[in-house]
Structure formats: structure tokens, C-alpha cells
Amino acid sequence: xxxxxxxxxxxxxxxxxxxxxxxxxxxxxxxxxxxxxxxxxxxxxxxxxxxxxxxxxxxxxxxxxxxxxxxxxxxxxxxxxxxxxxxxxxxxxxxxxxxxxxxxxxxxxxxxxxxxxxxxxxxxxxxxxxxxxxxxxxxxxxxxxxxxxxxxxxxxxxxxxxxxxxxxxxxxxxxxxxxxxxxxxxxxxxxxxxxxxxxxxxxxxxxxxxxxxxxxxxxxxxxxxxxxxxxxxxxxxxxxxxxxxxxxxxxxxxxxxxxxxxxxxxxxxxxxxxxxxxxxxxxxxxxxxxxxxxxxxxxxxxxxxxx
Amino acid sequence: xxxxxxxxxxxxxxxxxxxxxxxxxxxxxxxxxxxxxxxxxxxxxxxxxxxxxxxxxxxxxxxxxxxxxxxxxxxxxxxxxxxxxxxxxxxxxxxxxxxxxxxxxxxxxxxxxxxxxxxxxxxxxxxxxxxxxxxxxxxxxxxxxxxxxxxxxxxxxxxxxxxxxxxxxxxxxxxxxxxxxxxxxxxxxxxxxxxxxxxxxxxxxxxxxxxxxxxxxxxxxxxxxxxxxxxxxxxxxxxxxxxxxxxxxxxxxxxxxxxxxxxxxxxxxxxxxxxxxxxxxxxxxxxxxxxxxxxxxxxxxxxxxxxxxxxxx
Numbered sequence: 001x002x003x004x005x006x007x008x009x010x011x012x013x014x015x016x017x018x019x020x021x022x023x024x025x026x027x028x029x030x031x032x033x034x035x036x037x038x039x040x041x042x043x044x045x046x047x048x049x050x051x052x053x054x055x056x057x058x059x060x061x062x063x064x065x066x067x068x069x070x071x072x073x074x075x076x077x078x079x080x081x082x083x084x085x086x087x088x089x090x091x092x093x094x095x096x097x098x099x100x101x102x103x104x105x106x107x108x109x110x111x112x113x114x115x116x117x118x119x120x121x122x123x124x125x126x127x128x129x130x131x132x133x134x135x136x137x138x139x140x141x142x143x144x145x146x147x148x149x150x151x152x153x154x155x156x157x158x159x160x161x162x163x164x165x166x167x168x169x170x171x172x173x174x175x176x177x178x179x180x181x182x183x184x185x186x187x188x189x190x191x192x193x194x195x196x197x198x199x200x201x202x203x204x205x206x207x208x209x210x211x212x213x214x215x216x217x218x219x220x221x222x223x224x225x226x227x228x229x230x231x232x233x234x235x236x237x238x239x240x241x242x243x244x245x246x247x248x249x250x251x252x253x254x255x256x257x258x259x260x261x262x263x264x265x266x267x268x269x270x271x272x273x274x275x276x277x278x279x280x281x282x283x284x285x286x287x288x289x290x291x292x293x294x295x296x297x298x299x300x301x302x303x304x305x306x307x
Numbered sequence: 308x309x310x311x312x313x314x315x316x317x318x319x320x321x322x323x324x325x326x327x328x329x330x331x332x333x334x335x336x337x338x339x340x341x342x343x344x345x346x347x348x349x350x351x352x353x354x355x356x357x358x359x360x361x362x363x364x365x366x367x368x369x370x371x372x373x374x375x376x377x378x379x380x381x382x383x384x385x386x387x388x389x390x391x392x393x394x395x396x397x398x399x400x401x402x403x404x405x406x407x408x409x410x411x412x413x414x415x416x417x418x419x420x421x422x423x424x425x426x427x428x429x430x431x432x433x434x435x436x437x438x439x440x441x442x443x444x445x446x447x448x449x450x451x452x453x454x455x456x457x458x459x460x461x462x463x464x465x466x467x468x469x470x471x472x473x474x475x476x477x478x479x480x481x482x483x484x485x486x487x488x489x490x491x492x493x494x495x496x497x498x499x500x501x502x503x504x505x506x507x508x509x510x511x512x513x514x515x516x517x518x519x520x521x522x523x524x525x526x527x528x529x530x531x532x533x534x535x536x537x538x539x540x541x542x543x544x545x546x547x548x549x550x551x552x553x554x555x556x557x558x559x560x561x562x563x564x565x566x567x568x569x570x571x572x573x574x575x576x577x578x579x580x581x582x583x584x585x586x587x588x589x590x591x592x593x594x595x596x597x598x599x600x601x602x603x604x605x606x607x608x609x610x611x612x613x614x615x616x617x618x619x620x
Contacts, residue, residue, distance in 0.1 A: 037446075143322075143604070144329045145596040147559040148577065152333055152589070155581055160340040239452050243563055246454055247578055266458060266567070270466050280455040288450035 024224060024301075031300040038296020044289035052099040059092035064254040072272040082274045084264055090278050096256035097279065101238050101286060103168045104175075108237030109230040111176035112183050117226065119180070120187025121214050125195055134188070138181045146178040150240065151249060153177060166252050171244065175237045183229050190222035224301030231297055235290040242283055258283045315609065322601035327380060330594040334376055337586045338369060363389065363587075376590075385591035390583050396591040400573065404595060406482065407565065407572035410491050411557050417496035418503055418553065423546075425500070426507025427539060433512060441504065448501030453560045457494035457567045464490050480569045491568045495560055499553050503546060511542040544615050547607065554603035558596060 032038055060079075061068050067087035068079075075082040081090035123134035153174040158166040164173065191214075194200060200217050208217075242259030244250030251257040258279040265275030360366040363386075364375055379386060385396040429441035464478035478490045514520060515538050523533045562574035569575075573592055580588035 140325060140328065143325050143597070143601055145555065145559045145593075145600050147562065148593060148596055149329075149333070151562075151581070152336060152593070156336045156340065160337075235450070242452065243454065247563060247566060249578070249581065262454070262458065269458070269462055273462060273466075276458055276462075280458055284451045284455055287452065288447060291450045292446070 024220075028224065028297070028300040032296050035296040035299060037292050038300075041289040041292030041296065044285060045293060048098050048286055048289070049102060051095050052102045055092075055095035055099050059089075059095050061089040061092045063088070063093050063096035063256045065089070072268060072275070074272065074274055081278045082272075084261070084275045085268055085272075086264075090261075090275065093256035093261060094258070094278055094282050097258040097261065097282065100168060100241070100251065100255065100257050101283075104171055104241045105234035105238045105290070107168065107172040108175045108179075108240075109233045111172055112180050112233045112237075113226065113230050115176060115180040116183025116229075117187050117219070120184040120189075121191050121218060121222075123184070124188040124191025124193075125210070125214055125218065127192070131188070134184070138185055138188075141178070141181045144178075147240065147243065150174040150178045151244060151247075154244060154249060167255075168241075168251070171241050171250060172237070175240050179233065179236065182233070183226065186225055186229050187222055190225060191218050194218045194221050228294060228298045228301055231290065231294040235287045235294075238283070238290070239287060311609070315605065318605045318608070322598065322605065325601055326594060326597040327377060329597045330380070330590060331373070331377070333593045334373065334590050337590060338372070340586075362392075363387065380594060385594065386587045388585055389587050390580075390585045396588055399588075400576070400591055400595050403571060403573045403576050404599070406570060407558075407561055407574060410488065410495065410564070410570060410572065411554075411561060413488055413492035414496035414499075414557050414561075415554065417492055418499040418557070421496070421500040422503025423507055423539075425504035427511055427534065427542075429504065429508040430511035430515065430542075431534065438508075442508065445501040445504040445508075449498050449505070451498060453494055453498050454563045454567060456497050457491070457564055460490045460494050461567065480567075482568075482570045487568075491564050491570060494568075495557055495564045498560075499556060502549070502553070506546050506549060507542060510545045511538065514538045514542040517541075540614065547611055547614055550607040550610075551604040554607070555600050558599055558603065 032042075055063075065088060068089050069083050069087055071083060071085055071087045073079065073083040073087075079089050079091065081094060084090055084093070119134050123131040151174075154166075154170055157163050157173070158170045164170040195213075195218060200213060203213055203217050241250055241257065242262070245255075245257040245259030246263045248260075248263065250259060253260070261279035262276055262283070265272070265277075265279070269276050357366070364372060367375070376386070383397055385400065388394040388396060388399075425441045425445065429438045429445075432438050461478070461480065465480065466477075469477035479487065481487055520533060520538050523537045528537075561572060562577055564570070565572045565574035566578055573595060576588060577592045577596075580586075580592065
């Protein structure tokens with residue numbers, strides 16, 4: 001019988017480096033930090049937030065105050081972005097518009113998630129009839145021209161029935177009621193895949209109830225994609241608000257909505273282009289920033305998606 | 308072939324059902340509004356009001372009105388305008404749809420053409436300045452909303468071009484001439500073109516690294532043949548999947564574009580009639596839109612297996 005080869009004594013000097021404990025968020029953050037374009041987006045969004053917060057307590061002029069100078073005045077030292085057709089300070093109104101934008105964007109993302117997440121979780125977890133029903137509604141909803149339904153909803157809810165005053169809230173509601181499917185479909189897919197995983201099975205074996213499984217096991221593991229989807233809901237909602245206000249069907253007149261401001265300036269575009277330029281550039285930058293951040297988050301939360 | 312026809316037939320029935328269902332919601336929503344469509348007309352006696360209501364069938368109970376409306380829709384009759392009495396909605400909307408479809412068609416050409424060209428060039432010249440230029444334009448392009456592009460288009464082609472050329476060559480908003488198509492179509496198509504470019508670049512990058520493309524190069528085929536016949540055809544598959552949402556986007560996006568450029572299409576009618584509270588037309592336009600979105604998605608699903616023979620119904 002051959003002698004067993006002498007086994008080298010274990011190298012006790014060698015220290016094993018424990019991988020740093022990484023939570024979902026810290027891991028994603030580390031990857032996001034390396035993504036320069038997403039960071040630019042995040043910085044723009046931070047500026048937007050700060051501007052919005054400042055506008056609550058201070059703007060150079062009240063957003064509604066007319067005739068602070070000659071109407072259609074181009075940018076000057078006292079009014080860096082000029083005055084609009086009613087002699088209102090455009091910088092102040094852009095600042096006020098930032099707050100509206102944030103309210104609409106964040107509010108919609110929250111409501112969309114509140115509708116979509118439970119529906120998606122239930123459909124994916126219980127499958128069968130529950131899934132068939134929910135998926136049926138998701139598919140029907142995808143077939144409708146969402147923007148137009150939302151437009152009619154705003155009109156009916158606030159102008160005709162006077163249920164909700166014309167304002168940010170009714171826009172959030174109309175948007176969420178027509179665009180909840182993206183989140184629902186995504187969560188459904190996640191929940192469908194996660195329910196088969198071993199850790200869920202193990203928890204079920206340990207006697208966990210359905211509700212506990214959904215809330216403590218499936219939902220947290222689907223959190224990454226949900227955050228990404230919610231981030232993409234923000235620019236969509238912001239665009240929707242601007243679109244409505246531009247058509248004169250969104251926020252009522254003195255509200256400094258960027259879409260409404262673009263519509264104001266649109267009529268005097270030939271001789272005073274600064275009125276239309278300020279809100280449209282602000283709007284485009286905001287949408288761009290959220291799209292960049294969303295793209296970055298998607299790569300950060302799902303490294304396999306990277307190309 | 309027979310399977311395809313059967314599939315199309317099934318889908319058409321489904322589209323009809325969806326259209327009626329979805330516009331029913333709008334019908335019922337708009338009929339919840341208290342008062343009636345003629346409240347604003349002050350110089351009206353009790354009798355003429357009753358005659359008006361009777362003319363439109365608005366004095367019937369709601370279920371009866373709804374039944375009448377559904378029967379009408381299934382017969383292709385969307386009723387009569389509440390504001391302009393005697394104007395039938397279906398022929399009006401058919402006329403306006405042809406206008407919207409013209410703009411939409413050119414917008415789609417721009418979207419797909421420009422998107423594919425930019426995407427393919429960026430992929431073939433990956434990590435050169437051409438790629439960076441094309442990719443960054445695409446990222447900016449799909450974030451700028453179409454109405455902003457429309458405003459800039461109007462400013463540049465309508466105003467500055469007028470000033471520079473002394474009023475000889477410029478874009479005039481409106482409809483009826485061939486030269487009035489490109490600017491609105493560009494505004495409508497550009498955001499989606501960027502999206503298509505991004506997607507094409509990504510899928511093209513994947514395809515040109517596959518073995519069969521390398522084989523094609525090795526056989527000494529011409530670059531044109533390799534790129535277009537071998538690589539692009541497969542790279543197109545993921546692009547086709549977004550055609551459905553894309554067409555929906557162009558259809559709904561036309562609402563604001565038509566209003567900015569003064570194009571007498573469905574979108575302009577929609578906003579005009581909402582503001583004029585001509586509910587019959589609002590419901591009618593909505594029904595048209597729902598049907599159009601359904602048909603567009605069906606068209607995409609029919610094209611799909613042509614490009615990718617692995618997919619069958």
C-alpha cells in the first residue's frame with residue numbers, strides 16, 4: 001500500500017479575507033458610483049430637489065406676481081431668465097415649477113408602486129385564476145391609449161364632477177390609474193420566479209404563512225427591479241404633467257408648471273424665445289437626468305444586464 | 308397560411324371587444340357628468356331644449372343610451388356632433404384619420420430609418436468618436452419630449468429660417484402641402500428614433516460577434532452583404548418587439564404635435580372637442596384611437612414571424 005503523500009501543513013499565516021457584508025443597496029451604490037453618466041443624472045436631480053425645497057420658502061419674486069417689469073423683457077441682471085408675457089419673473093416660476101415636477105414625479109412613482117406591487121405579487125404568487133384575472137387586466141390596459149384616458153380622467157374628475165380639485169393630486173391619480181401595469185407586470189414576473197426558489201420553499205417548510213412569505217421573502221428580493229421601474233415612472237409622470245399643462249388641460253393657470261409655461265411662451269416665440277426656452281430646457285434636463293439615473297440603477301441592480 | 312388567417316381573425320375579434328370595452332368606460336365616465344351638453348346655450352326655451360335632447364337620444368335612460376351607442380359602434384356609426392348639429396362623426400373622423408396617418412407614417416419612416424442607420428453605424432464603429440456622438444445624441448434625443456422638439460422645430464424652421472432666407476424658404480404651420488409634412492413628422496419621430504438607435508446598437512454589437520458573422524467575413528463576402536443580410540437581419544429582432552409600443556407612442560404623441568402645428572387630424576379634434584365639451588366626438592375619437600392602437604399592434608405581430616421564422620403562432 002502506497003504511503004499517503006505527506007500533506008503540507010496548513011499555512012496558518014494565511015488570513016482569509018472575509019468579503020465585506022454587502023446589502024442590496026450598498027452593493028448597488030458601489031456599482032452606481034462607477035457609472036459617470038448616472039452620477040451626472042443624480043447631480044442634476046439633487047439640484048432639482050434643492051431648487052424645489054428653496055422655492056417653498058423663497059423665490060426671487062412671487063411666482064404669481066405679474067408686472068414686476070415690462071412684459072416679454074429678455075434676460076437681464078435683475079431677472080436672469082427674463083419676464084414672461086404677463087411680466088412675471090421666469091426664474092421664480094422655473095423654481096416653483098421644480099417643486100411641481102418633484103411632487104408629480106415622486107407622487108406618481110409611489111402610487112404606481114402601491115397599485116402595481118400588490119397586484120403583481122398576488123398574480124405571481126398564487127398563479128391560476130388570480131393570475132389570469134390580473135394578467136387579463138394588465139393586457140387590456142396595455143391596449144389602450146393611456147395618455148388619452150388619463151386626459152379624460154383629469155377632465156372628468158376635476159372639471160366635470162368636481163370630485164378632486166384641478167391640481168397635482170388629480171394628475172397623479174390619472175397617471176397612476178393608466179400606468180400601473182409596468183410595475184405590476186414586472187413584479188409578477190419576479191414573484192413568479194422567486195416563489196420557486198429554495199429559500200422560499202424552506203420558509204414555507206418552516207411554517208411561514210403566505211402573507212409572511214410575500215412580504216418578507218419575495219418582496220425584498222424583487223426590490224431592485226422595483227426601484228428601477230419606479231425611477232422610470234418619474235420621468236413618465238413629469239412628461240405627462242407637462243403634456244397636459246401644455247394643452248391647457250393640466251394645472252390651472254397661475255401654477256408655475258413647466259408645460260404651461262412652455263404653452264405661454266409658445267405664442268410669443270417669434271420675438272421672445274426666452275420664455276419658451278427656459279421651461280423646455282429645464283424639462284428636458286430633468287427627464288434626461290431621471291433616464292440616466294434609471295439606466296444606471298438598472299445596471300447597478302442587475303449586473304448581468306450589463307453589456 | 309390558414310393558421311395565420313385564423314390568428315388574425317381571432318385578434319381582430321379581440322380588438323373589437325377591447326375597443327368597445329375601453330370606450331365604454333369613457334362613455335360611462337362622460338355620461339356621469341351632471342347637467343347636459345346644452346347648458347351653455349342660454350337663449351333656449353324649455354321646448355327647444357327638450358327637442359335637442361330628444362334629437363340626440365339624451366332623454367332616454369342611461370342603459371338605453373348605452374345600448375344604442377354600442378349598436379351604433381358595431382355598425383360603424385359613432386353618432387352626431389353635439390356642437391355642430393348634423394355633422395356625422397364617423398366620416399369626419401375617417402377623414403381626420405387619413406391626415407394623422409400620413410404624419411404618423413412619415414414619423415415612423417424617420418424613426419425606423421434614422422434609428423437603424425445611427426444604431427448600425429455606432430455599432431460598427433464601436434468606441435470611436437462616431438459611436439460616442441451617435442450614442443450620446445440618442446440618449447439626449449429620447450429624453451427630450453416631442454412637444455419640445457416641435458417647439459424648437461417651429462422656432463428654427465418657421466422663424467429663424469424665415470429671417471435668414473428673407474422669407475423665401477421656410478416652414479409654414481398648417482396642412483395641405485407636401486412641404487408641410489417633414490417638420491411635424493421629424494418632431495414626432497425623433498424621440499423614438501433615438502430609442503430605436505440605442506436598441507439597434509446594442510443588438511447589433513451582440514450579433515456582429517457571433518460565429519456565423521465571422522464565417523461570413525471569412526468567406527470574403529462584401530461588407531454590405533455581411534452587415535445587411537447577415538448581421539442586421541438578426542439584430543432587428545429585438546427592435547421589432549418595441550414597434551408596438553412605439554406605434555402607440557406615435558399615435559398618442561400626435562395629439563400634442565397636431566395641436567402645435569395646426570394639423571387637422573384626430574389629435575387636434577380630440578383636444579378641440581374636449582375643450583368644447585363635444586362629448587360625442589370625444590368618445591368617437593377615443594374609439595378610433597383604441598382601434599388604431601390594437602390594429603397597429605396586430606400589424607407588428609404579423610410582421611414578427613417574417614423576420615424571425617422561429618416564431619410561429
